[in-house]
Amino acid sequence: MGFKVGELLSGELRSFGFTSCDLTVEQASEIHKEYGTNGAIVWDDELGGFRSATLEEVIEKVSPSNTMSPSKIFQHILLSKQMDVSIEQLDQALIGKGSLEGTGFTFKAAADIYGVDPVYLIAHSLLETNHGASALANGTVKDYEGYYNVFGLAAYDGDASNLGAAFAKQKNWNNVKKAIIGGAKCISDWYTYSSHDQDTLYKMLYNPANPGVHQYATDIGWAEKQSNMIYRICRDNGMDELEVEIDYPVYK
Template identity: 30%
Template sequence: MRYLKMKIVIMILLLISIPQSVYAKNIKLSDNVSIHKNWTITFNKNVDTSQIENVYVTYANERYVKVKITTNKNKIIVHAPEEGYLYDTTYIINIDKKMQSLDKQSLKESYKYYFTTGSKENQSNINKEKDKENEDYTSSKKDNTNEQQSLKKLSIKYGNKTINTSSNKEYVIGEKVSAKLNNTKFDFRVYKDNKLIYKKLGTSSAEYKIELAGKYKIRITAPKEKKEISFKTTNKIITYEKYYMTLDKFVTQQYNKKSSVYQKNGKWVKASKSQIKEYMNPTKYLNNDNVYQFLTLNYIDGIKVEDVNKLLKGKGTLEGMGEEILKGAKKYNVNPAYVISHMILETGHGKSPLAQGITVKEVDGKKVKSKTVYNMYGIQATDANPNKYGSEYAYKQGWFTPEEAIIEGVKWVGENYINSPKYKQNTLYEMRWNRNVIWHQYSTDIRWSCNQTKRLKDILDKLPSAVLKFEIPAYR
């Protein structure tokens, strides 16, 4: 089937159009978008209206958003929900490559376009901010009155959000705080918990990236005047995942499955409904360390190589492997903290034979070229003979250096649970209590997900610049 040569234009987005072909990247369209924004997608051919289900909107976590899609010849209009999008939320307009023109030509590839709505307080200020940016500050004559009023024209933002001293909102770390006052010099200072951490003097614009959670204060000093703004940052993003069943119904399903157990007097015994419910009820764990069972195990930003290396100091073969861990985690979309936790457990802090390297001369009973292999995740290291089977598996995979074993082993860690399109188990809670395919669960121990949280939290406490995303189950 020939591919439809298309050019997609959303608002004023510019795409590079090359003769005979069109390319587009997954880029962020816009921030601070109105919650009632409609988007128009223009194709260079009339579209097949029977295929419009291939254009849809999702949240960043891939859940669908109910929107109205209409067509007009070569245009598709994505209408905002009647009640509007949620404030301060990232959405994706998805255009699947199955989309066709009237003459049944398809796209060469799928497209994703990102946009983020403004906060509630910012929606009414969007136009005001644009007007401020267009004001003329080029007057060369400044009397005392103008100097005293100059800070009223000061723009202070965190990322793309204007910081409002009257707001109690927490900002997520990882963005830059910036100040701009055209043609008026000022001194810019940033304090964390009243300790000066950054300053830039005699400038008309300045910025500083916030990488740690806590209380911050910005002090701006201009001729004859001073301004302070306080705000808080957090490294936690809390979202709620809607479950289309009651907790009691899910408990009954798990109980009837007859594979939920707990340890009593050294023996595994069947758990009762009330015991299952105690560990399945997410509201019991929101205010203690067990909330980490709801941490998303997909890749997260903000973790620094130097912090990982500091954490791995003294951990045998794992020491100094921070760059490789982050590379593998990003390549296969797995949370680096989970990768570290998994490896520390499986390698005995980097000192197991499989981590130190095992020389393999025979695989599946057949002689092979002698090579040293590494297996950092205990993959296929079955209890019968973990070193033999774990090393033979590593040989088959070509893991002949610690670096290869670390980077490529992450694929196995993620593909069966975290990134599985079928099972969608991207939290410890989902790995234990899977609502999509109830038999596909990592453990039968009702306490398993809670038991994993301490190690994970201990690691993340040593990675303070990580942005943590939590998905809390919300039962009907």
């Protein structure tokens, strides 16, 4: 079922598609809590860093009923259904975004080549690169200078910068444009169009059809943060009339 972006921005939702999970939210959350080398993590403002997530915190994020506000609902848009956005709108969203500024054409080209929504691609890159300011986004990781990674691919917990930069070197992403195009291909191949069928941010993070398998991140706020970025990009850059489709998770 298609929606105008403006409907999502205002919270005016109608019916939409569903993905079913054979577990309850609580059962799935217990699996997610243990996902990754050290389990699920959450950002703690008081600590100024990440810490292990409690089961209650994981349940709060996994529960679909907590994802329906305008700033959170975008984690359920189908990433294979591209918004008909202009290069000018994308460039406007990238103003002041460090090494990503002025790359609207490249994001649009990557989206068209690999069939992934360009607004999502930008939101993902902004989150993973601290708005274009990170060492990975600027090719300045020590011993890997000149290699770029704008989607956090292979940047695993514990040594994210070095691992992400090593992956970029392996892929020969020696400029930002190559990192955008190549990263979009990885996302398309590994998630959007893979056998895992992870065609939304929520499914990339929580994989409701198979919890605990092939999840993009251990940060339980990962999908929500990107949803908020997509919300703000659409709100601030005149995208109300663009169309999206939603796939919503349903647990037992």
